Amino acid sequence: MRKRKVGILLYDYVDILDFSGPAExxxxTANNKVEQALSLYKKELLPTRPFEVYTIAETEVEIKTHSGIKVKPDYSIDNSPELDILIIPGGPLRAVQSIVKNSKIIDWIIKHENIDYICTVCTGAYILGETGLLDGKNATTHHLALKLLKDKYPKIQVLSDIKVVHDGNIISSGGVSSGINMALYLVEKIMGRATAERTCKTIEFTYH
Incomplete structure (x- = not known):
């Protein structure tokens, strides 16, 4: 099975769990039980791991998260590697509205419309909504942002009371910790239920 390159978009005031949950x-996630066990003991992740995860921002300058913790992105959108999976995390309304107005980032997201998967966490759906890639598709977001998403992007079929929504090559998820559910769903789709369940045990998380 080929290794998937996963890029997680970062920006100022992004919510940490929105991106760190899926990243973790x-x-x-490992290919088998032996690799899973080794990953818990070795300092460095095994080169055979099925997902290689990067953080990407508009520039490589350190960003400040919503909680005040600072993170330095691995790449900028100008020098990031080609991706198989793009994850767009959410943040407070003012932060995502700023990204929606940033045509450089929006255009960069649109360029990825044909990759394996584009995923959103929480209000990251609001950012993806601006690209038009969610038009005519089902999607979800944080329960407090459902009406906002409907009103701003009426062509999106916004669903409530569901953690993960998959439509085409787009997977959206509800608020904050739902990004973990989304990532596990992604593991199941690509590698199978047994691998997703093994990853659940590793992180001690209950998956549906």
Whole structure:
């Protein structure tokens, strides 16, 4: 099975769990039980891991998360590697509205419309909504942002009371911790239920 390159978009005031949850799930997913065990003991992740996870921002300058913790992206959108999976995390309304107005980032997202998967966490759906890639598709977001998403992008079929929505090559998820569910769903789609369940045990998380 080929290794998937996963890029997680970062921006100022992004919510940490929105991106760190999926990052941890995918980074700690292994091809088999032996590799899974080794990943818990070695300092460095095994080169054979099925997902290689990067953080990407508009520039490589350190960003400040919603909680104030600072993170330095691995790449900028100008020098990032080609991706198989793009994850767009959410943040407070003012932060995602700023990204929606950033045509450089929006155009960069649109360029990825034909990759294996584009995934959103929480209000990251609001950012993806601006690209038009969600038009005519089912999607979800944080429960407090459902009406906002409907009103701003009426062509999106916004669903409530569901953690993960998959439509075409787009997977959206609800608020904050739902990004973990989304990443596990992604593991199941690509590698099978048994691998997703093994990853659940590794991170001690209950998956549906």
């Amino acid at each position: 799930v995918l980074a700690l």
